[in-house]
Amino acid sequence: MNLSKLEYILKGRSSQPHQLIEVLQDVQESYGYIPEQAMREISKTLGVPLIEVYRVASFYKAFKLKPSGKYVITICNGTACHVRGSQLLLDQAISQLGIQPGEVTEDGLFSIECVNCLGACALGPIASENGSYHHHMTPAKLRKYIESIHREEKEEVKHAQAGYERRPGDYAAAASPR
Amino acid sequence: MHKLATREDLETTRQQHLLDRKKINKTIIICGGTGCTASRSQDVINAINQELLAQDMDSSVHLRVTGCHGFCEQGPIMVIEPGNIFYCHVTPDDAHDIVALTLRDGEIIERLLYTDPVSGIKIRTESEIPFYRAQDRQLLSRNREVNPCSIEDYIAVGGYTALVKVLDSLSPEEIIHEIKVSGLRGRGGGGFPTGRKWAECHEAPGDEKYVICNADEGDPGAYMDRCVLEGNPYLVLEGMMIGAYAVGATKGYIYVRNEYPLAVKHARLTVQQARKYGLLGEDILGSSFSFDVDVARGGGAFVCGESTALMASLEGKVGEPRPKDVHTVVDGLWHKPTTLNNVETWANVPSIILNGAKWFASKGTKGSKGTKILALTGRIKNTGLVEVAMGTPIRDVVFTIGGGAVDGKAIKAVQTGGPSGGCLPVDKFDLPVDFDVLYEAGSMVGSGGMVVMDESSCMVDVAKYFLTFLQDESCGMCVSCRLGIDRMLEIITDITEGRGTLEQLDLLEELADTVTQTSLCGLGKTAANPVLSTLRYFREEYEAHINEKRCPAGVCKALIEYSIDPEKCTGCGRCKQACIHGAISGEKKEPHVIDPELCQKCGICRSECKHEAIQVK
Numbered sequence: 001m002n003l004s005k006l007e008y009i010l011k012g013r014s015s016q017p018h019q020l021i022e023v024l025q026d027v028q029e030s031y032g033y034i035p036e037q038a039m040r041e042i043s044k045t046l047g048v049p050l051i052e053v054y055r056v057a058s059f060y061k062a063f064k065l066k067p068s069g070k071y072v073i074t075i076c077n078g079t080a081c082h083v084r085g086s087q088l089l090l091d092q093a094i095s096q097l098g099i100q101p102g103e104v105t106e107d108g109l110f111s112i113e114c115v116n117c118l119g120a121c122a123l124g125p126i127a128s129e130n131g132s133y134h135h136h137m138t139p140a141k142l143r144k145y146i147e148s149i150h151r152e153e154k155e156e157v158k159h160a161q162a163g164y165e166r167r168p169g170d171y172a173a174a175a176s177p178r
Numbered sequence: 179m180h181k182l183a184t185r186e187d188l189e190t191t192r193q194q195h196l197l198d199r200k201k202i203n204k205t206i207i208i209c210g211g212t213g214c215t216a217s218r219s220q221d222v223i224n225a226i227n228q229e230l231l232a233q234d235m236d237s238s239v240h241l242r243v244t245g246c247h248g249f250c251e252q253g254p255i256m257v258i259e260p261g262n263i264f265y266c267h268v269t270p271d272d273a274h275d276i277v278a279l280t281l282r283d284g285e286i287i288e289r290l291l292y293t294d295p296v297s298g299i300k301i302r303t304e305s306e307i308p309f310y311r312a313q314d315r316q317l318l319s320r321n322r323e324v325n326p327c328s329i330e331d332y333i334a335v336g337g338y339t340a341l342v343k344v345l346d347s348l349s350p351e352e353i354i355h356e357i358k359v360s361g362l363r364g365r366g367g368g369g370f371p372t373g374r375k376w377a378e379c380h381e382a383p384g385d386e387k388y389v390i391c392n393a394d395e396g397d398p399g400a401y402m403d404r405c406v407l408e409g410n411p412y413l414v415l416e417g418m419m420i421g422a423y424a425v426g427a428t429k430g431y432i433y434v435r436n437e438y439p440l441a442v443k444h445a446r447l448t449v450q451q452a453r454k455y456g457l458l459g460e461d462i463l464g465s466s467f468s469f470d471v472d473v474a475r476g477g478g479a480f481v482c483g484e485s486t487a488l489m490a491s492l493e494g495k496v497g498e499p500r501p502k503d504v505h506t507v508v509d510g511l512w513h514k515p516t517t518l519n520n521v522e523t524w525a526n527v528p529s530i531i532l533n534g535a536k537w538f539a540s541k542g543t544k545g546s547k548g549t550k551i552l553a554l555t556g557r558i559k560n561t562g563l564v565e566v567a568m569g570t571p572i573r574d575v576v577f578t579i580g581g582g583a584v585d586g587k588a589i590k591a592v593q594t595g596g597p598s599g600g601c602l603p604v605d606k607f608d609l610p611v612d613f614d615v616l617y618e619a620g621s622m623v624g625s626g627g628m629v630v631m632d633e634s635s636c637m638v639d640v641a642k643y644f645l646t647f648l649q650d651e652s653c654g655m656c657v658s659c660r661l662g663i664d665r666m667l668e669i670i671t672d673i674t675e676g677r678g679t680l681e682q683l684d685l686l687e688e689l690a691d692t693v694t695q696t697s698l699c700g701l702g703k704t705a706a707n708p709v710l711s712t713l714r715y716f717r718e719e720y721e722a723h724i725n726e727k728r729c730p731a732g733v734c735k736a737l738i739e740y741s742i743d744p745e746k747c748t749g750c751g752r753c754k755q756a757c758i759h760g761a762i763s764g765e766k767k768e769p770h771v772i773d774p775e776l777c778q779k780c781g782i783c784r785s786e787c788k789h790e791a792i793q794v795k
Contacts, residue, residue: 017494018492018493018494019494020494020495021474021475021477021491021494022474022475022494024477025436025475025477048494052495055496056477056494056495056496059477059479059496059497059653060477060478060479060497061477061478061479062436062437062475062476062477062478063477077398078398078399079398079399079555079556079593079596079627079629079643079644080398080399080553080555080556080561080627080629082398082640082643083556083557083629083631083635083640084556084557085781088780088781088785091778091780091781092780092781092782095758095778095780096758115437116396116398116480116647116650116651117396117397117398117399117400117401117437118437119212119395119401119404119437119438120212120213120216120250120401121399121400121401121553121555121561121627121629122213122250122251122553122554122555122561122562122563123213123216123217123250123251123253123561124555126216131439133212133215133216134216135216135217138781138782138785138786139780139781139782139785140756140782140785140786141785143756143758143782
């Protein structure tokens with residue numbers, strides 16, 4: 001792992017145990033997960049026992065101990081989304097991708113997250129892809145959407161030599177609004 | 179931007195910004211809140227900006243991107259002033275017409291107006307829309323007045339005048355008295371009298387005290403704090419400053435959910451701007467009051483909404499609650515006296531100081547004063563954020579503001595108060611939004627989530643949903659909460675999968691009582707509420723699952739079957755094509771059939787069918 005980002009995060013926070021959660025937030029943001037090596041470094045720098053770093057990192061939902069897929073499909077399962085059928089969305093993602101929430105597909109492309117509330121309750125059910133929200137989702141829309149990412153990914157491999165590059169999040173426009 | 183050294187400096191700055199505002203009389207206000215952003219309002223904003231430039235109108239029209247206006251269902255929404263013209267479901271393609279017709283010529287674009295779903299009439303102005311008309315928007319209406327990234331906007335509309343009043347003429351005791359008399363109670367769920375909390379913290383010994391803004395809105399189905407903090411973070415900060423002055427705190431924290439990136443961003447920006455203006459720091463506005471605030475991101479744990487767990491989290495520890503024999507107002511963050519209030523509570527403070535306790539207390543009921551923001555969601559026509567005076571009957575909220583049921587289905591219940599609250603049936607809809615009344619009825623106002631359910635919602639499934647949520651979120655410290663929720667969930671799962679017995683219902687009630695009695699924190703103490711309230715009001719649904727092995731709402735997968743109504747099926751083939759399990763067969767233009775052996779009940783066919791021919795029984 002690239003340690004320079006971690007060094008930057010830890011700069012000026014030496015021996016400040018109360019900064020633990022903030023540091024972990026920054027590590028999660030920079031690396032996409034909390035690598036073991038990072039936990040060891042954090043423990044030394046902040047002066048927090050390693051077991052405590054692990055305890056905090058595994059307690060809070062914001063921290064992942066394993067890397068996520070390139071596309072994180074997040075299904076909101078807040079109450080408002082639930083009464084509008086979000087469970088069907090989750091079932092759809094699980095059966096289509098063949099993984100459970102928290103897991104990554106073999107090709108490293110997708111992971112599924114199930115969250116308690118994304119806070120856009122009026123527009124439920126909500127699914128999001130790398131932080132971009134799609135409202136009024138249905139199982140059929142979600143399926144097409146995941147298929148479209150798959151398709152684009154295949155094309156991207158084809159176009160790689162031509163220098164074509166696409167960033168996650170560009171799919172915002174692909175999901176059809178209601 | 180220069181530092182404001184005195185109260186006069188603030189006033190001069192305000193006058194300057196007011197003059198700047200008055201120079202341009204046309205304003206287009208576009209919602210950039212999370213709901214409208216999800217509906218791609220950023221594309222609309224970009225398109226309007228381009229059109230203003232292209233049509234040479236950029237210097238004569240002010241474009242203000244604001245926080246949430248509340249009517250998220252209609253997003254992206256915009257209001258054009260003067261005229262209060264309200265456009266909804268706006269797309270980037272509409273930008274040209276909006277600038278050319280409405281902004282230049284004052285012409286109304288019919289197709290963008292809101293159509294009242296009840297009367298079918300197109301409505302021109304925001305204030306005439308029934309959704310808004312029936313509300314009392316003391317806090318929410320201020321979102322549209324300010325760009326949440328511009329402290330100048332806030333200053334121009336009278337920001338920090340409550341702070342100045344406090345610094346000029348009120349002692350901490352007088353402020354606390356005012357808050358007490360106003361009857362303000364905590365908006366986060368507990369409903370604890372704010373004035374009493376402040377008084378105890380003020381009287382607690384110690385020089386080092388803290389104030390905390392709890393923006394860790396973990397209730398699923400609730401997002402009012404998010405919208406207030408995203409839309410008007412300055413108001414929240416001003417409330418905190420007044421609170422800090424009253425209790426004698428010099429340091430504050432805004433603890434905000436990391437799942438709300440926009441709220442984090444706006445809160446941070448607000449603090450930075452306030453520091454630059456000298457509104458945070460040493461000797462604020464030339465007074466002897468010094469105060470600073472930091473923004474801390476929550477780690478995503480529901481239990482951290484509990485005050486002691488939140489404080490543990492701020493200290494960098496695991497968010498586990500601790501006994502409150504000594505209250506946090508005496509022994510809080512880092513064992514110092516600490517006042518913790520919710521976003522909405524803080525946001526109410528400046529207007530109480532400015533308008534007086536009597537003004538605030540004139541709204542509401544005997545025990546619940548002021549207004550309350552509710553997140554009105556679920557199976558109704560108008561979903562969004564609404565603000566009503568306390569005491570407003572639930573019926574008015576659901577039917578007048580919410581517009582009633584969708585798809586001709588009958589409304590069955592409303593879930594209030596999130597996982598700690600309960601479900602109230604339609605015959606209780608005359609109950610007012612009131613802390614004490616809803617508590618008596620087995621639910622609670624909570625933080626203000628209001629999820630409407632109709633006959634397509636299964637109440638046993640709702641109880642199961644909340645138990646699953648709570649099982650996941652229990653910190654695991656108390657045995658009764660950790661294991662009690664597990665056992666309750668096992669029983670409910672049995673019932674939803676057709677293995678339930680009537681005796682289990684008695685056991686369920688017994689377990690619920692034990693968990694309530696023996697858990698330490700609010701999460702455990704209220705964990706049984708969703709089960710108890712559904713058992714109390716919807717026992718017949720439990721009995722249908724147990725006795726008839728039937729889910730009346732058609733939700734519980736083990737008890738339902740998908741089929742196609744041959745009367746409604748046109749044989750279009752959409753469902754057949756969509757079914758990935760190959761469970762649907764049929765010839766073109768002939769009614770199709772579902773093979774129950776192959777059907778996985780995934781619901782895809784139902785969401786694809788244009789003729790509502792897929793039945794679930």
